[in-house]
Amino acid sequence: MHGLINKGIERFVIDTYGQTTWLEVAGQARLGFTEFEAMLTYEPCLTDRMLATIAERLRRPREAVLEDFGTFLVASPSLPAIRRLMRFGGVTYQDFLHSLDELSDRVRLAMDDLILPQLTLIEQGQGQFRLRCKPGLEGFGHVMVGVLRAMADDYGALAVLDHHGYGEQGEEIAIAIVQDPFSEGKTFELGVRCA
Amino acid sequence: MTAREDSMDLICPMHAILDTDGIIRHAGPTLQKLRPDTGMVGRRILEMFEVTRPQGIDCAAGLMAMRGRTLHLRFRDAPHTAFKAVSVPDPSGTGLLINLSFGISIVEAVQDYALTHADFAATDLTIELLYLVEAKSAAMDASRRLNQRLRGARDIAEEQAVTDALTGLTNRRGLEVMMKRLIARNGRFALMQVDLDFFKQVNDRLGHDVGDQVLRRVGQIMREETRDRDVVARVGGDEFVLIIDSPVSVVAVEQIGARLISRLREPMAFDRETSRISCSIGSVFSSDYDAPEIAQLFKDADIALYASKNAGRGRHVFHHQLKPAGTGVHVKDPTNV
Numbered sequence: 001m002h003g004l005i006n007k008g009i010e011r012f013v014i015d016t017y018g019q020t021t022w023l024e025v026a027g028q029a030r031l032g033f034t035e036f037e038a039m040l041t042y043e044p045c046l047t048d049r050m051l052a053t054i055a056e057r058l059r060r061p062r063e064a065v066l067e068d069f070g071t072f073l074v075a076s077p078s079l080p081a082i083r084r085l086m087r088f089g090g091v092t093y094q095d096f097l098h099s100l101d102e103l104s105d106r107v108r109l110a111m112d113d114l115i116l117p118q119l120t121l122i123e124q125g126q127g128q129f130r131l132r133c134k135p136g137l138e139g140f141g142h143v144m145v146g147v148l149r150a151m152a153d154d155y156g157a158l159a160v161l162d163h164h165g166y167g168e169q170g171e172e173i174a175i176a177i178v179q180d181p182f183s184e185g186k187t188f189e190l191g192v193r194c195a
Numbered sequence: 196m197t198a199r200e201d202s203m204d205l206i207c208p209m210h211a212i213l214d215t216d217g218i219i220r221h222a223g224p225t226l227q228k229l230r231p232d233t234g235m236v237g238r239r240i241l242e243m244f245e246v247t248r249p250q251g252i253d254c255a256a257g258l259m260a261m262r263g264r265t266l267h268l269r270f271r272d273a274p275h276t277a278f279k280a281v282s283v284p285d286p287s288g289t290g291l292l293i294n295l296s297f298g299i300s301i302v303e304a305v306q307d308y309a310l311t312h313a314d315f316a317a318t319d320l321t322i323e324l325l326y327l328v329e330a331k332s333a334a335m336d337a338s339r340r341l342n343q344r345l346r347g348a349r350d351i352a353e354e355q356a357v358t359d360a361l362t363g364l365t366n367r368r369g370l371e372v373m374m375k376r377l378i379a380r381n382g383r384f385a386l387m388q389v390d391l392d393f394f395k396q397v398n399d400r401l402g403h404d405v406g407d408q409v410l411r412r413v414g415q416i417m418r419e420e421t422r423d424r425d426v427v428a429r430v431g432g433d434e435f436v437l438i439i440d441s442p443v444s445v446v447a448v449e450q451i452g453a454r455l456i457s458r459l460r461e462p463m464a465f466d467r468e469t470s471r472i473s474c475s476i477g478s479v480f481s482s483d484y485d486a487p488e489i490a491q492l493f494k495d496a497d498i499a500l501y502a503s504k505n506a507g508r509g510r511h512v513f514h515h516q517l518k519p520a521g522t523g524v525h526v527k528d529p530t531n532v
Contacts, residue, residue, distance in 0.1 A: 004337070037344075038337040081333040088326040091312045110330030190312070190325050191305030 001047040002114045006036040009047070011079065012072045013054060021057065029053040041113070051139075063142045063163070070146020074154065085110075086151055087188040093157035093177065097121055097129055097148075116140070117170065127177035134170045141171025148175065156185025199287065206316055207294045213240055213282075214290040217255030225314040226295060229276065229304075240293070244268040247277070258282070259291060268295065274307045276300055297321070302328055359429040361407060362414035370428040370436055374489050377440070383482050384440050385448045388496040389417075389455065391433035392473040392508040401468045408465050409472065420454050436496075445480070445513070452476045452511035460509060475503045476511040483515055 477500025
């Protein structure tokens with residue numbers, strides 16, 4: 001599993017539940033260290049053990065943890081880059097949804113060893129969509145539900161999201177845009193001055 | 196605004212239509228956005244922009260003559276954003292249609308002018324370019340942080356190392372730890388200080404690569420000539436120390452020294468080069484002292500080594516063989532051991 005994903009989960013636990021909780025998770029999951037490196041690759045079993053431990057400690061289903069993680073990726077001020085990179089997808093939430101087909105290619109363009117499952121958006125009319133996540137990274141669909149929810153908020157769109165479980169073709173998410181946009185949303189400028 | 200201008204604004208939002216006098220008759224929305232307080236229409240293009248390449252274009256006629264050529268422009272007032280441009284005859288007039296793009300200045304431009312998606316044509320790759328710039332700099336940041344942490348870890352590891360990286364032998368720090376341990380448990384041992392003779396010449400004549408190979412080979416020979424429980428350390432460029440743990444007798448240590456001297460004298464072949472070295476040894480026994488101290492042992496081994504070198508290269512001298520006050524040194528010929 002790519003270190004960037006593991007590092008993201010670590011950041012999520014520390015920022016949301018505190019350093020102490022993270023150190024307990026790292027110990028209980030027998031990681032053998034307390035800090036992931038974003039640019040290294042780790043055995044997938046480490047990520048599985050870490051997620052199982054987090055779910056157990058927080059007494060929440062693994063799916064809910066993954067969804068919270070997805071929301072955190074976009075909404076957390078400590079990871080501003082991800083939200084910005086997502087916003088390059090388009091001017092409106094609909095544009096953004098259409099850009100998801102390219103997400104795994106875009107990610108690979110930036111980091112060629114970070115392989116995300118291919119996403120396909122299926123338009124069903126009247127603001128209804130289905131997003132298909134190809135298999136390969138179990139639970140990625142739940143992370144995407146969190147990402148899509150936070151991005152709707154960012155664009156000022158009101159969207160209802162539903163994870164439709166796992167099928168042969170992977171995971172599927174139902175998206176219904178109720179209103180686009182219902183509020184102003186956050187501004188997005190292409191260039192930001194570095195502090 | 197004409198339907199044609201509308202279409203052009205969508206496809207080329209940074210274009211301008213000029214008349215034959217070089218006066219801007221229409222400016223695309225993004226171009227106009229760059230100078231929101233100055234209406235561009237009605238102004239001379241060369242008043243607003245300087246043509247930096249090709250050089251020497253300072254009148255409308257000059258600009259007209261450059262049709263189809265790549266131009267480099269720059270705003271005359273700040274921010275002095277640079278542009279690439281190309282012009283063609285205006286299809287519906289007598290003037291010029293000129294289209295501008297930011298080129299490499301895009302990263303500053305989006306910051307200077309707070310540009311958004313809507314300011315670029317849908318087919319323009321600028322958004323993808325900016326995406327890559329941000330994604331790559333985020334990845335570079337992460338890489339840089341990893342490198343810094345790795346460098347820190349390496350420095351600490353080197354500081355704590357007890358092994359000499361070149362030969363794999365114990366280093367000075369490791370040697371002192373071992374000696375302290377031996378002294379603490381009242382162990383008996385011999386300390387042999389070994390200096391290579393003629394090593395500097397090998398280094399000078401055959402280069403550092405061969406020099407390094409010689410040092411590695413010397414380390415290997417020293418390991419072969421000692422037991423596992425003995426310590427072989429490299430404590431300086433061509434300085435080695437052997438700790439013989441619980442030596443059976445003085446003669447046993449003499450024999451180790453003699454074998455070392457004889458094996459190190461053998462020419463060593465590396466590729467086409469042959470190196471010839473030898474070694475001088477000074478030794479002390481911990482049992483010669485009531486309370487052996489590391490510093491004292493080294494000092495006396497040094498004195499013995501010095502005496503050995505003075506007696507000619509390739510010798511082995513024991514500190515207890517030296518007469519007090521360093522007069523009339525008696526040196527045993529190693530070949531007679």
